[in-house]
Amino acid sequence: MSILGYLQRVGRALMVPVATLPAAAILMGVGYWIDPVGWGGDSALAAFFIKSGSAIIDNMSVLFAIGVAYGMSKDKDGAAALTGFVGFLVLTTLCSPAAVSMIKHIPADQVPAAFGKIQNQFIGILVGIISAELYNRFSGVELPKALSFFSGRRLVPILTSFVMIIVAFILMLVWPIIYDGLVAFGEHIQKMGSAGAGVYAFFNRLLIPVGLHHALNSVFWFDVAGINDIPNFLGGAQSLAAGKAEVGITGRYQAGFFPIMMFGLPGAALAIYHCARPENKAKVLGIMMAGAFAAFFTGITEPLEFSFMFVAPALYVIHAILSGISVFIAASMQWIAGFGFSAGLVDLVLSTRNPLATHWYMLIPQGLVFFVIYYVVFRFAIVKFNMMTPGRELAVAGSEADGEDKNLSANGEQDIPQLARQYIAAVGGSDNLTGIDACITRLRLSVKDSSVVNDAMAKRLGASGIIRLNNTSVQIIVGFVAEKIANSMKTVGHVDAAPAGDADPAPVAKAQAVSSGAQTLVTLVSPVTGDVVALNDVPDEAFASKAVGDGVAVKPTEKTVVSPAAGTVVKIFNTNHAFCLETAEGAEIVVHMGIDTVALGGQGFTRLVEEGAQVAAGQPVLEMDLSFLNANARSMISPVVCSNIDDFGGLVVKASGSVVAGQTPLYEIKAK
Template sequence: MSILGYLQKVGRALMVPVATLPAAAILMGVGYWIDPVGWGGDSALAAFFIKSGSAIIDNMSVLFAIGVAYGMSKDKDGAAALTGFVGFLVLTTLCSPAAVSMIQKIPLDQVPAAFGKINNQFVGILVGIISAELYNRFSSVELPKALSFFSGRRLVPILTSFLMILVAFILMYIWPVIFDGLVSFGEQIQKLGSVGAGVYAFFNRLLIPVGLHHALNSVFWFDVAGINDIPNFLGGAQSIAAGKATVGITGMYQAGFFPIMMFGLPGAALAIYHCARPENKAKVLGIMMAGAFAAFFTGITEPLEFSFMFVAPVLYVIHAVLTGISVFIAATMHWIAGFGFSAGLVDMVLSSRNPLAVSWYMLIPQGLVFFVIYYTVFRFTITKFNLMTPGRELSGAGEEGDGQDVNVATSNGKDIDAALMARQYIGAVGGSANLTGIDACITRLRLTVKDSSLVNESLAKRLGASGVIRLSKTSVQIIVGFAAEKIANAMRTTGDVPAAPANGNSAPAAAPAAKPQATPNASAAVKVSLVSPITGDVVALEDVPDEAFASKAVGDGVAVRPTGKTVVSPANGTVVKIFNTNHAFCLETDEGAEIVVHMGIDTVALNGQGFKRLVEEGATVKAGDPVLELDLDYLNANARSMISPVVVSNIDDFGGLAIAASGKVVAGESKLYDIKGK
């Protein structure tokens, strides 16, 4: 998996904890509105709301650890979330000031200040990722009988605890260096005046994904370098009288955030909503409206920022640049307002009463301009580069947030109920009692069973499967089409299902039986021609060392033994699916043909090693456009076979194939075969 692909996976996982942040923003906003001066000190009701919201905000780092571990786990099991929580507790406890003092045998007052900031988003995300990877790798490990109680999911929190000891040891040495480096950097840009204010704001936003913006904030807001912007602003007249604040200067590191929080990010939210697919707009509207309201009213921006910072990093960099420009403009023009909580409407109203505020009302027209800029730039960038912001995923082709949306999937153009299909296929393979392992490749369920003879092949085909392959007594593959991953996900969360009766009558068919594959019709017109997706040598489909392909259960076509490293699109169309291990992809051509390009045999077992994704799901491609890149030396050494089938999975909708290639072919140039119309 590419770095961008992995970041997008992290971003989807982050939507789990981020979904709690709008509630926190609304609760705190109501509290500040009730008691705008005392912030709960003068109103028990306001304190009730503020403390309820801050319970979420103050524990955001641990929510990230739990949510990322859960969201990135292979089966979305609660044990993964528990693992993230355990790992976070161990790491932050070992790196707390008291523990560092004890472990390193130094007085508590000599412990570096950086360890007081160890409880941050960076640590939460780091722990979540490590916990998820450990869970995915070790949650199915079986220990010897004497230790069997600690097998599987119970083993993972134990392993995580020990690994966090090592991570904590490393952080004890590198965390102070990172933190102190940012403080020194902040002290240098302080000397640049309004330009420095813009630079600070840029890095303030840029560092939020890893939680290190606190180090910069401590320089510019909390007197580490003698600036003390927020306390001075809150002090108002007293700070002026004491000579600790300067009208027109104090607040310059805060004022320019108001146009971004109150106007710019809501503009981005509107652009994301307008760019969502029609079927997803209702869902995206709720998320974006809540995030936009939180940003405008309270200045809490995490619900919006985390919705795109990982799935579309380029947008987040643009956001950081625009924030820097806004703060620079406000500091240069001496349009000054400050905040005690964040740059939302509540703080702007409160700031207007402060004697340090200068032309604060000019931040409103500046904000309106930035609303237009954000909307225009975000919408152009999303559509121009086909960024997968919330709501732009293809239906049935990916996950959003918690990965639990398995109600509807798409299989060769037919909508199916994946939850129902999951129960029916479990019944067809002998029920839950016979099923011991569930996996999926791009078009097939890869199942481990106790006894493959109990699999009801006729029932599976009546459910819509185009083939059932018994590889061994305990291994079965069922060809179900592009919905394989969706059905597999649903099977993992389905409760106990009994075996279907031998006649299979208890499980009504959810899809028509697969039609016989069409025989070639020499007189039919060519519907679409495919070029070879890879440079190499043509191999007849019957000679592919995989029964599912060789029997044409997956579809009709040919195969190529690759000698080149770049895999291209064989026709004009849309990449509707790229398997998460990047070893295969599905292309729907402009004419409706569904092409499966499967690089190698059993290469799913390599877990993505040797494959690099060059486009994302939903991309529109032309014949010859690069889709994947291969590490061919690694793959030839580690794959069972690199013979790569290129098949039409819905060939029954056409009039057959006319094979046009033999011998050597060149990627994107040599014709592979013609698909004929009926």
């Protein structure tokens, strides 16, 4: 694995301990709201909340050790987390001032100050990485029978304890040098004052495409270089009393993000929507509204940023520059607010009663100004330089580009296991896939050869971007459902790669390969009146490559859609454009009316039965407004596929030319 790929793994693992910060932010925020003057001194209830939150903040270093060890472990087992905890205890105890004084035989007052800061997030990350590597290497080791109790996962904490003794002796020599270097770096940034905060914010945004912003954040947000901005801010009164925080200073590496995330990016979203072609505005509106709401309310900006990051990289650089300017302005003016998760409305409200929040309300007018700046700058740049932001692709790409922009917030409509199989096919199949992980909106995949990843197919499945970090690391932007898809990808099993050529063999060719003596288990009738289309002629890579399943398609000429066989309707999509049927024989049939019709938001479709209904072959399930659909859908060619055809002996296509709904046999599914 390359250095960049390894740092990616570390960045992903850091999300585990960082995910505990919202709990601290909420608990301490509620406490400060209850007692904004005494900060827990005048209210037992407020003290209860503040102390509960500080329990997390005060132990962030050990949480980093546990979280990174768990996050980088190969199977996300609790034993890996325990290993990280054991390693942290051993290392920090051996490198404590008292232990150093005893081991080195030097007076306590001569112990370097660095050892008084050994319990910090940097050491936590280091311990977590070492513990995870030991776990991944030795958790499967089998010892001789007499020692079998200590085999496997039980062996790892023991090994970690001994390894940490060696690491402790090394740190006794190098930790003072490392610590002094980190402090010097932090002091250099601090000496730059507000300008340093702006420089940090600029690089924070630039590193997001490769996921390395987490490593940069650790320097400024946590106690790696002596800054510790987030914990000190969330500590509020406690930090002030301990001399760890300064009003108007602590929080300056956070405050300026509020105007960007709550206002600036929504302004960019509005500009992108206004610049979309008229026929695409309905789809773009859905994408931009969902992304803008997520950014404003929670501070999660990836759905918006990835919508233009790669199609218009110049805009993303402008975004990074404006982010730096915003953080610089807020820091210079001492308009301070902080966050435990991200710079959205929730964190802004929670931080308003924090004693370290100064003139926080000025971030709102600053945000309104940045809303206008983002809107004007983005709209001017998009139009002036004809940038291909979402909804403008048809200007140069032709009709084939239409439909590739999917609403990332609509992932709840999709069958996750089926989508997981399709993404495995899109990256070259299981044989090309060596590692699966995810963050909030991204599939982070390790592959043998990134060049075989099918970008077009991934975008048809709903991905808004594909990032090739190197020959073996790929990220696919899928929205908030990323973790569900990744988990499902780990369990769905083998999936063949999508073909590199133009198409799979036609269904007839597969039919000829089925044994002539194979028993017919079920015969499907056409679900709609119309004309038969071979599956490899369907204008959608996922269906044409047979990643979804095998079958045929029909271009409808009548409005009624019926069940192609007797069975149970196990799923009707919220937009009513497709349904899944399970027959008594176990065949899983997907009837998908049109291509990219999910983007119509349910317009043109009416369901006639509900999920869970038992239906007979030929029973009406949907009704379509064909005039509307033919005018607005990308294509009304409608695939009818068996998604689990591998469980059977194959299928034989029986129809050609014109077919009649509920009457004309479409294909037969054969027994193995």
